[in-house]
Amino acid sequence: MKYVIAIIQPDRLDDVLTRLTKNEIHLVTVSNVIGRGRQKGIAEVYRSHKEAGSLLRKVKLEIAVNDAYVQPTIEAITAGARTGQIGDGKIFILDLKECIRLRTGETDGVAIG
Amino acid sequence: MKALRIAFAVLAVLFLTAAATRAQDSSVPPAAPKIDSGDTAWVLVSAGLVMFMTPGLAFFYGGLVRRKNVLSILMQCVIILCIISLQWVLFGYSLAFGPDIGGLIGSLKWAGLSGVGAAPNPDYAPTIPHSAFMIFQAMFAVITPALILGAFAERMRFGAFCLFSLLWATLIYDPVCHWVWGNGGFLKTMGVLDFAGGSVVHINAGLSALAAALFLGKRQGYPHSISPPHNLPFAVLGAGMLWFGWFGFNAGSALGANGIAAGAFVATNTAGAAAGLAWALLDWRYNGKPTLFGTITGAVAGLAAVTPAAGYISVVPAIAIGVAASVFCFLGATIIKTKLGYDDSLDAFGVHGIGGIVGTMAVGVFASKAINAAGNDGLLYGNPGLVLTQLAAVGATMLFAFFGTLFLMVIVNAVTRLRVGEHEERIGLDLTQHREAGYTLVD
Numbered sequence: 001m002k003y004v005i006a007i008i009q010p011d012r013l014d015d016v017l018t019r020l021t022k023n024e025i026h027l028v029t030v031s032n033v034i035g036r037g038r039q040k041g042i043a044e045v046y047r048s049h050k051e052a053g054s055l056l057r058k059v060k061l062e063i064a065v066n067d068a069y070v071q072p073t074i075e076a077i078t079a080g081a082r083t084g085q086i087g088d089g090k091i092f093i094l095d096l097k098e099c100i101r102l103r104t105g106e107t108d109g110v111a112i113g
Numbered sequence: 114m115k116a117l118r119i120a121f122a123v124l125a126v127l128f129l130t131a132a133a134t135r136a137q138d139s140s141v142p143p144a145a146p147k148i149d150s151g152d153t154a155w156v157l158v159s160a161g162l163v164m165f166m167t168p169g170l171a172f173f174y175g176g177l178v179r180r181k182n183v184l185s186i187l188m189q190c191v192i193i194l195c196i197i198s199l200q201w202v203l204f205g206y207s208l209a210f211g212p213d214i215g216g217l218i219g220s221l222k223w224a225g226l227s228g229v230g231a232a233p234n235p236d237y238a239p240t241i242p243h244s245a246f247m248i249f250q251a252m253f254a255v256i257t258p259a260l261i262l263g264a265f266a267e268r269m270r271f272g273a274f275c276l277f278s279l280l281w282a283t284l285i286y287d288p289v290c291h292w293v294w295g296n297g298g299f300l301k302t303m304g305v306l307d308f309a310g311g312s313v314v315h316i317n318a319g320l321s322a323l324a325a326a327l328f329l330g331k332r333q334g335y336p337h338s339i340s341p342p343h344n345l346p347f348a349v350l351g352a353g354m355l356w357f358g359w360f361g362f363n364a365g366s367a368l369g370a371n372g373i374a375a376g377a378f379v380a381t382n383t384a385g386a387a388a389g390l391a392w393a394l395l396d397w398r399y400n401g402k403p404t405l406f407g408t409i410t411g412a413v414a415g416l417a418a419v420t421p422a423a424g425y426i427s428v429v430p431a432i433a434i435g436v437a438a439s440v441f442c443f444l445g446a447t448i449i450k451t452k453l454g455y456d457d458s459l460d461a462f463g464v465h466g467i468g469g470i471v472g473t474m475a476v477g478v479f480a481s482k483a484i485n486a487a488g489n490d491g492l493l494y495g496n497p498g499l500v501l502t503q504l505a506a507v508g509a510t511m512l513f514a515f516f517g518t519l520f521l522m523v524i525v526n527a528v529t530r531l532r533v534g535e536h537e538e539r540i541g542l543d544l545t546q547h548r549e550a551g552y553t554l555v556d
Binding site: 044045046047048049050051 | 336339341342396399400401402404406407410443446447460
């Protein structure tokens with residue numbers, strides 16, 4: 001089992017979700033995040049007070065998948081999120097030790113769905 | 114025939130005096146021939162408009178602080194509305210507008226609104242019920258201490274704040290109000306012109322704010338780690354409410370539904386508009402882009418600056434005042450504050466203090482008897498003396514507000530600590546002072 005974390009541009013979310021569904025990956029957690037990579041942000045100004053660091057809005061997706069689905073997931077995210085410009089984001093893949101479905105108590109690969 | 118007319122006039126005066134000095138009694142008929150329903154309606158509506166400015170200020174300031182402190186700002190404004198509304202009718206109004214003692218303060222003769230009823234007070238507002246004048250003034254007394262809290266936002270303990278505000282209203286606001294607007298007040302006697310509160314409200318609150326900011330010290334992490342406004346849309350909503358209410362603040366101060374009120378209304382809107390545009394342009398030139406925060410700040414500065422002048426000037430001076438307010442407040446809130454390093458969190462001094470000074474001095478330049486015969490002519494109309502008179506008001510108010518507030522802070526701090534602890538400041542005032550959270554992250 002793998003845990004896929006993807007940081008993408010907020011406006012690419014709808015496209016990515018559509019492609020994930022097409023590849024039969026339905027379970028996902030989405031959150032608003034701010035962060036930076038090598039992309040510099042826009043320095044904000046409030047009553048002439050200039051903000052020090054600048055972080056940018058991104059969207060984070062977290063998906064738990066069985067090994068067979070890792071490649072389709074990566075393909076779906078990449079196809080939906082890539083624009084070719086700086087700031088497209090990243091995908092991280094972690095090993096997932098355990099997964100439990102709360103409703104039924106199922107574990108392991110079955111629980112991932 | 115002439116004797117009959119004189120006799121009738123004397124009788125009318127006697128009747129009015131008797132009616133005005135009777136204790137609050139609803140069975141006393143108002144002096145019917147004197148009360149003007151248009152004037153009364155306008156003043157009562159204006160009282161409502163000025164009251165609306167306190168929640169407006171609450172959202173203006175509230176949107177500018179961090180999420181974790183938003184409720185503390187709103188609470189401070191709401192509680193002031195409660196406390197000062199009561200203080201005013203119990204003794205504040207009497208101290209501010211009551212029978213004069215030495216040119217410095219009113220007596221307590223009108224405590225509990227004794228003698229303040231439906232009959233007009235011919236000295237203050239001969240065509241409206243005295244209580245209408247009183248309740249209109251009440252809203253000024255409420256919002257002025259609320260302006261100060263911008264200086265010590267995010268770091269004052271609530272109980273100490275309440276005590277300080279009550280003392281400030283009684284010992285600083287009521288006296289200054291008496292000096293400028295009270296019958297027999299020494300600045301009024303000198304001929305100071307303050308139409309709606311440039312000195313009484315803005316300089317008073319602004320310099321008190323500066324004293325408070327200096328006494329309390331900077332917020333942790335100031336200036337580099339201070340968060341930006343957490344909800345600028347709230348701040349804009351608040352600024353809109355302030356602009357709207359300001360029509361009551363300034364035009365209502367004509368105490369009548371007449372040409373002076375209309376002129377004040379025009380001057381108010383024009384100054385606010387000119388100032389808002391001016392700050393946007395200053396931002397564009399010096400900060401790269403016109404900012405919303407800057408534009409609404411400019412508008413408020415312009416509205417504050419035109420406050421003492423609104424009923425004495427024509428429309429072109431209103432534009433000049435608006436632009437001047439933005440220029441000086443832009444300098445004050447950005448360059449001067451940064452250079453001197455004090456933490457006037459929401460620029461209460463930078464906007465209201467400086468704006469009030471600009472406006473009160475501008476009266477000395479632009480006032481015209483042609484606009485308001487009850488006023489005076491200023492420098493541009495051949496009377497440079499008015500500039501000096503206005504300077505006296507500016508000086509007296511600045512000194513009294515600044516040192517008076519410092520003194521009060523020392524006293525209150527000795528009774529109950531003013532500043533929150535380091536840990537409390539980090540967690541935020543909403544949770545530590547009120548055990549409430551402004552927004553739920555997880556329902």
